[in-house]
Amino acid sequence: MPDSDKRPFVLIVDDVPANIRILAEFLRDGHDIRVAARGADALDLARRLPPDIILLDVVMPDMDGYEVCRRLKADPVTAEIPIIFVTAKFAPEDEAYGLSLGAVDYIVKPASPAVVRARVKNHLELRAARETLARQNAALTEAAKLREDVDRIMRHDLKAPLTGIIGLPPLILNEGNLSDTQSMFVHLIEESGLKMLSMINQSLDLFKMERGTYVLRAESMDAAAVVRRLFVEMATVAGYKRNVLALTVAGRPDDGKMPVRLTAERLLFYTMLANCLKNALEASPEEGVVTVDLRPGDPAVITVTNQGVVPADMRGRFFTKYATSGKLDGTGLGTYSARLIAEAHGGTVRMETSDATGMTTITIILPQR
Structure with missing residues (x-):
């Protein structure tokens, strides 16, 4: 879906010029219209300038609409474009087949202007909502990954300065010449450092458990x-x-x-x-x-x-x-x-x-x- 200040781009595919004119007239207000009279032209145009939605006829020479739909859905560049079949084929099995190929809707000719406009509007809004949700999910995933990376880095990086904190008190105590109060404070520093190291190690263990990589030593x-x-x-x-x-x-x-x-x-x-x-x-x-x-x-x-x-x-x-x-x-x-x-x-x-x-x-x- 284009930015909110741009008009949606609709591609109309039909081999009958009169049908194209009718659909274009239905949608001329608020939409940019491009047309294709052959399936091969529709595929080429959709790849070069991906539209926001495609209105596709079924009965066309050389390549019918079903094959066009199948190829569009198989191509990563065009796979997410919503396709609405607009066709004179009205049998339930025709509609079921079209939807099974990945089309989002099926309109039987002759269609009223109100129906065409409403269906196009609804599917454009659905696509916009899906894209917004996908962006939000991607942002949440990236934020979660960033948080995990920061947590992991902090766990590992905190251990380095703690080595110095834990290692110095025994050296200070061995030097002697400390009052009882000073010795008590040095012991407290060492004890606090050891407790912090234990907390960091436990945090690392929990991190591994969350990911199912912890190796149990029972x-x-x-x-x-x-x-x-x-x-x-x-x-x-x-x-x-x-x-x-x-x-x-x-x-x-x-x-x-x-x-x-x-x-x-x-x-x-x-x-x-x-x-x-x-x-x-x-x-x-x-x-x-x-x-x-x-x-x-x-x-x-x-x-x-x-x-x-x-x-x-x-x-x-x-x-x-x-x-x-x-x-x-x-x-x-x-x-x-x-x-x-x-x-x-x-x-x-x-x-x-x-x-x-x-x-x-x-x-x-x-x-x-």
Whole structure:
């Protein structure tokens, strides 16, 4: 479709001059008209000066309209031009055949001026809408690609300066002559650098999971030990609202000693459970109980249950990227990354929440290889 300040270009193809004159008269207001009396001329003109729409007769010498349509649709230069058959062939099978070749419409002669103008207008607008949508899709695709490229570059480029940040504190500490306060600050710098490096590495892993290129390094591990460690690390967070953290194994209280063996990638398993626990603690009421239950087997089943229900607007998008509700500092990546990690293990994760019981449970199912 031409620019909005240009008149649409209509190509009329018919071997009868009187028919061309009639159609041209119908469309002379608001359209630029070009004509062709033979199929070969129509093909040549359409390639050299692609029109915005073609009105095509069927019965013509040398090459009929059906063959002209077939060739136009086979040529990348002309394939997207809408074609309307305008013909005296009125049998239903003729119309069906014409439409099957790629024509957008079929008008039987004699046609009224109003019908011809309305059909041409509608198909020109449809073509313009399709082209606008295609441009928007291309722009969105390019923007998404640019964002991915920037994200990937930042992930890789941030690791280089972090190497210096992490490597310098041990050298400074080895030099000595630091006060206790100064030593504490240097340790904090090193710890913060290591945490940032871990975040970048996890971000790279999630990037690979999104594209299905992550290579899983599963091993036999003690899931109970991971949960106990998380409870210690999250004790401060739980303490803000006096929440209780409880571990059960197949429904029975953990004795703090027995291992629960399952096969998973240790760091990913830790990250997945940490995200689920953090989410559960944030959603729990004062003095609420958050329970992690481990059920070994094939598949292994891990549940994280907390008091409190998921907001209605979150239930259908709980595991989608950037989904968050009512959190000023929420990124919407916690449950999303938990889903990606579960799927990287060949497993699944689901959420169940109940207004009746006031409880929410996240269930993770991990096949054991």
